[in-house]
Amino acid sequence: MKDNAKEVVTETGAGQWGGLAVSLAAALLGVKATVFMTRNSYLNKTQRVLFMRTYGADVYPSPSELTKYGREAIKARPDHPGSLGLAITEAIDFTLMGEGRKYIPGSVLGFVVLHQTVIGQEVLQQMPEEPDLVIGCVGGGSNFSGFSFPMIGARLRNEGFEKTRFLAVESKAAPKLTSGRYTYDFPDTGGLLPMVKMLTLGHDYVPPPTHAAGLRYHGAAPSLSMLVKEGVVEARLMARKRLWRQPGYLQGQSIIPAPESAHAIKAAIDEARRMPKGSVIFFNLSGHGLLDVDAYGNTR
Numbered sequence: 001m002k003d004n005a006k007e008v009v010t011e012t013g014a015g016q017w018g019g020l021a022v023s024l025a026a027a028l029l030g031v032k033a034t035v036f037m038t039r040n041s042y043l044n045k046t047q048r049v050l051f052m053r054t055y056g057a058d059v060y061p062s063p064s065e066l067t068k069y070g071r072e073a074i075k076a077r078p079d080h081p082g083s084l085g086l087a088i089t090e091a092i093d094f095t096l097m098g099e100g101r102k103y104i105p106g107s108v109l110g111f112v113v114l115h116q117t118v119i120g121q122e123v124l125q126q127m128p129e130e131p132d133l134v135i136g137c138v139g140g141g142s143n144f145s146g147f148s149f150p151m152i153g154a155r156l157r158n159e160g161f162e163k164t165r166f167l168a169v170e171s172k173a174a175p176k177l178t179s180g181r182y183t184y185d186f187p188d189t190g191g192l193l194p195m196v197k198m199l200t201l202g203h204d205y206v207p208p209p210t211h212a213a214g215l216r217y218h219g220a221a222p223s224l225s226m227l228v229k230e231g232v233v234e235a236r237l238m239a240r241k242r243l244w245r246q247p248g249y250l251q252g253q254s255i256i257p258a259p260e261s262a263h264a265i266k267a268a269i270d271e272a273r274r275m276p277k278g279s280v281i282f283f284n285l286s287g288h289g290l291l292d293v294d295a296y297g298n299t300r
């Protein structure tokens with residue numbers, strides 16, 4: 001790579017970003033990938049760990065013994081389930097410890113959100129008509145924002161979408177959009193990244209374990225947080241209980257959605273029941289759950 005990176009380091013909750021994206025990209029570019037995966041996911045999503053290792057990545061459960069932040073967290077709580085905030089801190093600390101290492105963030109920060117707007121641009125190109133409702137799930141905010149911001153941008157410029165509602169769905173495990181404070185906070189638990197203004201539960205919040213591990217994050221992207229605060233985007237909290245037991249959830253679809261995406265699907269089903277017939281709903285299927293089928297056997 002042009003800037004002589006020998007190794008890329010990142011965090012992951014679900015193992016989608018760390019597994020499908022970074023490990024594969026690193027293998028294609030001939031650099032090493034190191035991934036800090038929230039411990040509860042590392043222990044439960046073994047196929048995703050295997051997936052990353054197959055691409056040659058080193059995968060560590062976070063908290064780990066490799067960084068001082070990890071060691072402190074384990075000391076304070078030996079059964080620490082990990083959190084995305086802590087995994088970010090460990091990834092950055094590990095990056096700073098070695099020559100030729102570069103840290104790649106997976107969500108929250110503006111340039112990650114911007115990058116994901118390629119999805120929303122594609123939506124603008126492909127959509128048959130303007131939707132009445134746009135839905136996505138929120139961990140750090142990148143898939144929801146990437147999907148919806150091109151449409152929201154058009155609305156704010158008075159270029160359409162006047163009647164479209166935008167709905168961000170979060171997990172009960174990390175309810176920052178509906179119960180967080182709008183204030184300056186660190187994107188990572190150890191406070192290594194600069195503070196940003198966002199809706200947050202506090203950078204030391206440790207969300208309870210859930211199969212939708214990608215939603216276990218204490219804050220939301222500053223841009224998305226502001227749009228929720230201004231009332232442009234609605235926020236809804238969704239309990240994880242039996243999301244995939246909804247009538248119609250998998251009907252006629254040859255796909256197993258990721259547990260994170262299940263939150264958006266449930267919201268789409270709920271809204272479709274309430275809205276007038278013929279209403280148009282777009283939702284973002286943020287990932288597949290083919291490696292998460294264990295979660296489907298869990299009724300919690």
Ligand SMILES: Cc1ncc(COP(=O)(O)O)c(C=O)c1O
Nearest residue numbers: 014107139140141142143214287
């Ligand atoms: C499938 C899936 N959807 C959603 C998310 C949440 O992240 P973000 O809000 O940044 O899109 C994740 C994060 O790991 C994920 O794996």
